[in-house]
Amino acid sequence: MQKKWELFVKSFITNEGYTKVIAGLENTVQIAFFGFLIGVALGTVVAIIKAFSKRSKAVKAISLIGDAYVAFFRGTPIVVQLLIAYYVIAPLFGVRINALLVGILTFGLNSGAYVSEIMRSGILSVDVGQMEAGRSLGLSFSATMRKIVLPQALKNSLPALGNELIAITKETSVAGFITVLDLTEAFKQIGSANYEFIIPYLMLALVYLVIVLIMTLFIKLLERRLRRSDKRN
Amino acid sequence: MINVINLTKNFGSLKVIDNVSTTIEAGEKVVIVGPSGSGKSTFLRCLNLLEDPNGGSIIFEGVDLCDLKVDINEHRRKMGMVFQHFNLFNNLTVKKNIMLAPVMIGCRKLRSLKRKRALIAFVNLFRKNKLELPEIKETRASIKEEAERNAMRLLKRIGLEEKANVYPSTLSGGQKQRIAIIRALAMNPKVMLFDEPTSALDPEMVGEVLQLIREVADEGMTMVIVTHEMNFAREVGTRIIFMNEGRIEEENTPEEFFQNPKSPRLKEFLSKVLSPSSRPKEQTV
Ligand SMILES: Nc1ncnc2c1ncn2[C@@H]1O[C@H](COP(=O)(O)OP(=O)(O)OP(=O)(O)O)[C@@H](O)[C@H]1O
Ligand SMILES: [Mg+2]
Numbered sequence: 001m002q003k004k005w006e007l008f009v010k011s012f013i014t015n016e017g018y019t020k021v022i023a024g025l026e027n028t029v030q031i032a033f034f035g036f037l038i039g040v041a042l043g044t045v046v047a048i049i050k051a052f053s054k055r056s057k058a059v060k061a062i063s064l065i066g067d068a069y070v071a072f073f074r075g076t077p078i079v080v081q082l083l084i085a086y087y088v089i090a091p092l093f094g095v096r097i098n099a100l101l102v103g104i105l106t107f108g109l110n111s112g113a114y115v116s117e118i119m120r121s122g123i124l125s126v127d128v129g130q131m132e133a134g135r136s137l138g139l140s141f142s143a144t145m146r147k148i149v150l151p152q153a154l155k156n157s158l159p160a161l162g163n164e165l166i167a168i169t170k171e172t173s174v175a176g177f178i179t180v181l182d183l184t185e186a187f188k189q190i191g192s193a194n195y196e197f198i199i200p201y202l203m204l205a206l207v208y209l210v211i212v213l214i215m216t217l218f219i220k221l222l223e224r225r226l227r228r229s230d231k232r233n
Numbered sequence: 234m235i236n237v238i239n240l241t242k243n244f245g246s247l248k249v250i251d252n253v254s255t256t257i258e259a260g261e262k263v264v265i266v267g268p269s270g271s272g273k274s275t276f277l278r279c280l281n282l283l284e285d286p287n288g289g290s291i292i293f294e295g296v297d298l299c300d301l302k303v304d305i306n307e308h309r310r311k312m313g314m315v316f317q318h319f320n321l322f323n324n325l326t327v328k329k330n331i332m333l334a335p336v337m338i339g340c341r342k343l344r345s346l347k348r349k350r351a352l353i354a355f356v357n358l359f360r361k362n363k364l365e366l367p368e369i370k371e372t373r374a375s376i377k378e379e380a381e382r383n384a385m386r387l388l389k390r391i392g393l394e395e396k397a398n399v400y401p402s403t404l405s406g407g408q409k410q411r412i413a414i415i416r417a418l419a420m421n422p423k424v425m426l427f428d429e430p431t432s433a434l435d436p437e438m439v440g441e442v443l444q445l446i447r448e449v450a451d452e453g454m455t456m457v458i459v460t461h462e463m464n465f466a467r468e469v470g471t472r473i474i475f476m477n478e479g480r481i482e483e484e485n486t487p488e489e490f491f492q493n494p495k496s497p498r499l500k501e502f503l504s505k506v507l508s509p510s511s512r513p514k515e516q517t518v
Pocket of ligand 2: 273274275429
């Protein structure tokens with residue numbers, strides 16, 4: 001064990017493995033964070049379209065596209081989506097491909113499919129009377145959506161959205177498939193340096209665990225803040 | 234003020250409103266009564282197009298609201314609506330509930346005025362005799378301030394100014410409904426539509442809500458009220474409409490309506506709702 005530890009310290013510090021870990025952490029956080037943001041934006045739009053597809057034929061048609069999108073991204077593994085995005089679709093757009101960007105976009109699209117389901121049930125959980133009250137005051141559909149329905153839907157969906165953020169963070173560990181240096185890839189390379197993986201992989205698990213715990217704490221705080229409007233005072 | 238012409242509304246194959254025509258004049262207090270499922274709510278909700286009619290038209294101040302080119306939001310501002318379940322915005326404090334629509338609509342007007350002004354200023358660059366720039370007196374801050382002042386004035390009127398900064402979940406049903414009413418009044422509507430405003434209330438709170446509606450009626454507001462409170466209908470209404478199976482079966486002044494019902498359906502309905510056994514349901518204070 002002593003020897004394993006020394007090997008790890010050697011490749012982590014002496015051979016500057018930590019720079020890889022820092023870069024990997026940066027990439028992991030970027031993919032998770034921006035992917036999640038894209039996912040929430042995209043998922044919310046899809047959810048609004050789906051929740052109100054009964055209003056008109058045109059919206060219904062768009063909502064079918066939304067269905068296909070959700071079915072594809074929920075029905076295929078994220079690794080396959082990454083491979084297709086990086087090796088099939090991205091080359092169509094240019095010679096120099098930024099793997100990190102492809103990763104962020106793919107995770108964003110993937111997450112959007114899940115978030116759309118979360119937000120759809122969030123929107124449906126808001127009483128239709130809220131929308132009707134807004135419209136009866138002369139507010140537009142989009143104004144009522146923005147000021148009244150979405151804030152309540154978001155609050156109702158917060159626990160599920162928190163789970164999604166945690167899930168996407170852990171899933172970024174497959175970003176190495178498209179040459180992104182993420183946390184997993186970084187520790188893998190440190191281990192490969194002298195074929196000693198036990199400590200690097202245990203450390204890797206620890207880093208993910210800490211990230212997820214920090215996120216959980218942050219989500220709890222946010223939920224408490226948003227619950228203010230339910231409190232009796 | 235509101236001209237309803239051959240209004241028809243179906244839900245799927247169910248005909249809920251069947252070719253209804255009537256005219257609501259300014260200052261009238263029209264009360265709609267009728268058995269459950271007869272289409273009262275649907276009729277009321279067609280008036281401000283919360284339900285899209287399948288046929289006929291609603292002419293409000295000379296404008297056909299069913300015309301798709303009409304900006305319905307603009308006309309809805311002049312038609313306040315009060316719902317059975319209050320529908321206060323749960324995510325906003327009481328004061329913000331009242332201020333939201335006036336502020337958003339005020340700011341929207343301000344933006345379009347500024348855009349117009351910028352356009353004129355631009356055109357002026359190329360003109361010798363300059364066009365006059367429209368004066369903009371309001372700012373976002375002044376719109377907010379004015380809306381807040383108005384909200385507090387209305388809250389004071391119903392004696393709830395100390396509730397300004399609490400969320401609706403902390404209020405009683407009667408308080409919620411009275412706030413819903415002044416929220417509608419804050420838009421200075423020309424007509425108020427009430428859909429069973431007291432049906433979801435505990436009996437001891439019915440009185441305070443009816444009292445507020447009565448006051449608004451006395452100020453001359455045009456009103457259309459769906460209610461099961463027969464005493465209130467008789468007292469406040471200037472015309473009572475009996476709806477049955479999606480049609481106006483009978484309409485008359487309150488005196489005639491209750492003393493001289495003509496159609497057998499109405500007689501049957503009145504004997505039910507006015508029978509001693511159902512008395513407790515229609516107490517009005
Ligand atoms: N959104 C809807 N979809 C389908 N059917 C509906 C819808 N809204 C109302 N209906 C039906 O239309 C009919 C009339 O409903 P409406 O709510 O207008 O009756 P009402 O006279 O207001 O009754 P109540 O006194 O119970 O409120 C009912 O049979 C109801 O089931
Ligand atoms: Mg009804």
